[in-house]
Amino acid sequence: MQEKIVNYIFNHPKVIFGGVLLLSLITAAMLPMIKIDTDPENMLPVDQVERQFHNQIKADFNLHDMIVVGAVNQSPEGIYNPKSLQALLTVATQTAQIEGVIDYDLMALSHVDNIKQAGPGSIQFEWLMKQAPSSQVDIEQLQQAVDRLPLLKNTLVSSDYKASSIYVPIADKNQSHRISLEIQAIIDSVDSDDDYHITGLPVAEDTFGYQMFVQMGISAPMAGLMIFLLLWYFFKNLKFIAAPMIVAMATVIMIMGAMIGMGYTVHIMSSMIAIFLMPIAVVDSIHIMSEFVEKYQAESDRESVIRAVIADLFKPMLFTSITSAVGFFSLMLTPIPPVQIFGAFVGAGILLAFVLTIVFIPAYLVTLKKESLDSLRKLHHSKSKLSGWVKGMGQFSVKQHKSVIVFFLSVFAVSIWGVLQIQINDNPVRWFKTDHPIRVADKVLNEHFAGTYDAYLVLQADTAAIESSFFADASVLAPLISSHVEEAKNSDMDFAQQLNEWLYWAEDQLFDAQDQLADDLEQFIALIDQTNIQLAAFKSPDNLAYVAQLQSALQQSGLVGKSNSLTDVVKTVNRELRGGAAVAFDIPDSQAGVAQALLQYQSSHRPHDLWHFVTKDYTSTVVWVQLKSGDNQDMSAVVDYMAEHIANKPPNQLISIHWAGKTYLNKVWQEEMVAGMGMSLISAFVVVFLMMVLLFRSVLFGLLAMLPLTLTIAFIYGLIGWLGKDYDMPIAVLSALTLGLSVDFAIHFLQRARDIYAENQDFNLTMQMMFEEPAAAISKNAVVIAIGFTPLLFAPLMPYITVGFFLATIMAVSAMVTLLMLPAMLRALKTHVMK
Incomplete structure (x- = not known):
């Protein structure tokens, strides 16, 4: 079969070229259909219970995603000065007119009601700041009014009076970036000495999507350029290195085009497919080219050389491609749809790259003119500087095999300790660098306010x-x-x-x-x-008192900035109905009293606000929880604290309590991802081990092949633990790449060592020959892939930087383990393995 394929390639190279070109053009035509999706909600399947509940709560309470705009004034009077208040009024009024903003739900000092007593047993609703106050008396009255309204205090004005916020509800979170730019334009046009900031999960996610799209157009070409320069350094023949570059580009175009053409959106993970495939796609090409260069002489028959190269490399390249693909296909076992898509298409891309390499590279080489290959005679890799270093490593590993084994076992033990220190955490705002405006805004506003992150504690009558x-x-x-x-x-x-x-x-x-x-x-x-x-459970004074108790527990946890609820509405209205004294800030004694307070509230300018806290049949209510952090760890701590509190002080048996909100959903998918990644890694590990046993027809060789993989995974995740880097979404998928590529090097090394030993039956000679072309090719692959990912280090987005750094580290470590640990193990076990 292999011989027939090679014969067809030699006889029909133009058919091969035409087929590759046609497939590339067809799939490239689908690229303009790209749709970007950075909504973390889509990390969960549409039928996920928590996701469905979250969306049902948003519908039941008419809740919208919010952009948070904050103005900070560090002067002694803080935000309460005529100029700042006038600017806030202007920004809020003009922001309400932006297309996509839900104007009637916008919250700002100028867009909410003041609630005050109008007379015995009656209250009055008036706009809190219909016009910006100019006198000190009016400003003090405004300040006092805000301080008396628990729904506004430390939400619209910070407790230190240094900042004020505008909550901008939007109809479509996918328009967040565009709306934020229009808000910024309004801010720039206003005469203000205040520092304005824009943040919020929707704008962070949508802005990331925009910048991710830009980064996709930069990183992949940059990776291609880096690979091209490295290949030029190694082979110094433009026509010769054009082939692997064509294979890499064709692979990326076909896979990305197929994914987009099949209707899949490009998420944060799938946006990295191109940058993952570009270096990986040239791996097999470098093996073929390196060996071709070693064997090709001026008098050589190139077809015979190509046949010999394919005969030597077909089996190890096939198995390395399959094992790499299995590593990524294992991600399809996770319950996270974008990760499943990423794993499926990278795995398919690796197999496609193998097929293209096997058919295109020989076809290309056989069509090159003889004079185009003349320069290759001077490029024997066994004479390069890199080869000299690799030979030194090989000699050291064999001579000091015991010390090498002890060293790696020690590193493994320390790595396990590091793995145990890993903390699971993610937050879309932290996907930006620390100096990014959104990240700065998040830090500044959460220092002043009760929190810009929302979660909902939902109580429902059964x-x-x-x-x-x-x-x-x-x-x-x-x-x-x-x-x-x-x-x-x-x-x-x-x-x-x-x-x-x-x-x-x-x-x-x-x-x-x-x-x-x-x-x-x-x-x-x-x-x-x-x-x-x-x-009508939440007209009941007892149930409202229980809600107040939950709010008190949230505050006492030390994890929550503030919470707002229906109870706060009822207490505020009841206070004003009963004279306005602080002692009257309480829940009425009867359901009729509660009903009266709620009826009074519905005569305000914003009666619809009531239905953000309770359903119209009063069977469900929601506590708005404000957090200063969107980190999963902090949300998890709040959930765990409240679970313990509720277990100790449960509601009546007809009331159930659940969580919703974007911050909570982020916690859910992160936990799902960790569990899914663990399952996929274990499953893939077992499958790869069985494949190694099948390939080498030896359990012992199968175990040896798994050593670089095991040590690399342990070291990389140990390093993450040592550095204190959170285990987030980009980190999680590194296991698939580590699993695939680490075992690649081991397969090539062990398979070639067995083949060479079978010919000469001399272990020392085998090791000497192994550290000629085979080890040189492995080291070159490691360098090409590692440096191919370095453009990611210059990206403005943290997930790209994280992936770039750790992937380069994975290549260096896995190559080092392969070239040091495996020779040492073969030397220690030569009587058992070299037969």
Whole structure:
């Protein structure tokens, strides 16, 4: 089969070139269809329970994603000065007019109500800052009003009075970057001495998407340029190195085009596919070219040389490609859709690169003119500086094999300690460098305010249990009642509406009823009233008091800046109805008192704000939790603290409590990713080991092949632990690349060592020959791949920098382990393995 393929390539090179060109053109035509997606919500499947619940809560409470604009004034009077307040008014008013901004929900000093007593038993709602105050008296009144309103204090104005914020709700989070630029233009046009900042998860995510798109257009070409320069340094023949560059570019174009053409969006992970594939795609080409250069002489028959090279390298290249692909395909076992897509297409790209290398490189070499290859006679790699260093490594490894083994075992032990120090954490805002405006804004505003990150603690009445209890109690009443209820039980009418219909019916029946039926109808009416009270759970003073208790626990945790809830609304209105004294800032004693306070609030300029805290049937309420950090660790700490508190002080049995919000969703997908990555790594590790045993037909050789992989993974993740680098999304996928490429070097080394030993039966000679061309090719591959990723180090986005640094480190470490550890192990076990 292999011979037939090679013969076809030699006889039909133009068919090969035409096929590669046609596929490249077809897939390249799909690239303009690209769609960018950086929403971390999409890290979870659409049917994920937490994601569905989060979106349901957003719909139930009409919640929107927010951009946070903050103005900071460090003068003694802080933000409470005429110029700053006028600027805030102008910025808020003009921001409300931007397309995509939900103007009626915008929160700013100029767009919210002041609640104050209008007289005995009545209150008045007026715009808090309809016009910017110019006198000191008016400014002091504004300050006092904000301090009296718990929903605004330390939310719209910081507790130190140095900053004020504008919360900008947006209809589509994918427009965040565009809206933020328009807000910035407004800020630039305003006469203000304040420092303005723009932040928030939506703008961070959408801005990242924009910059990611730009970075995709820079990093891949830069990687290609670096690889080209390295190949030129190694081979110094433009026509010769054009082939691997064509293979790399064709691989990237075909894979990215196919992915986009199939309708997949480009997420943060899939945006790195091109930069991953560009260096990996030239690996096999370098092996072929290195060996071709070693064997090619002026009098050589190039077809014979190519056949000999393919015969030597086909099997190890096939297995290295498969194992690398398996490493990435293992990511499809994770429950994170963007990671699955990334793994699938990088794995497919590696296999495609192998096929293109096998068919295109020989076809290209066989068509080169003889004079184009003349310069190759002077490029024997065994005579290069790199080869000299590699030979020294080989001699040292064999002579000092015991010391080398002890050294690597020590490194492994220390690495395991480092792995145990790893902390799982991520935050989209931290995807930017520390000096990025969004990162700076996040730091500054969270220093002044209660927090720019939101999470929602959701309390829900168990309507199903209430409904079931009602039907059970109604079934034991008079047959007239129970049968009437049973007939309507399965109707399409809402249960609350059914209760009202039954109430009218029962009151009508009561006019003519006597004796036991009259008693049962009165019980039925009482049951309906009780059920209505249970359904309107968050008009209940007891349940509102429990919400206040949860807010107190959140504050006492030391992890939360502030929380807002329906209880705060009720307490504020109740205080003003009862004279305005601080002692009256409390929950009314009765459900009727609560209902009165809520009814009063609905006469404000923003009555719809009430439905951001409670559903219109009062069966569910939400506590807005403000956090100063969007890190998963901090969100997890809040969740764990509240879980313990709720376990010790549970609500009544008809109330359930859950979490929602973007900050909470980030915690969920991060935990899912860690669990999924662990499963994929273990599964891939087992599969690769079995493949190694199959390839070498030896369990011992299979174990030896896994050594570089095991040591590299341990060292890299140990290094992450030592450096205190958080385990985030980019770090998580490094295991797949480590697994694939580390075992590649081992396969080439062990397979070639066995083949050479089979010919000469001399271990020392085998090691000497191994550290000629084979080891030189391995080292060149490591250098090309490592330096191929270095353009990422100059990216403005932290995930790219992280991947660039650690991938270069992976290449260096895995090559070092292969060229030092494997010779030492072969020397120690030569009586068992070299037979």
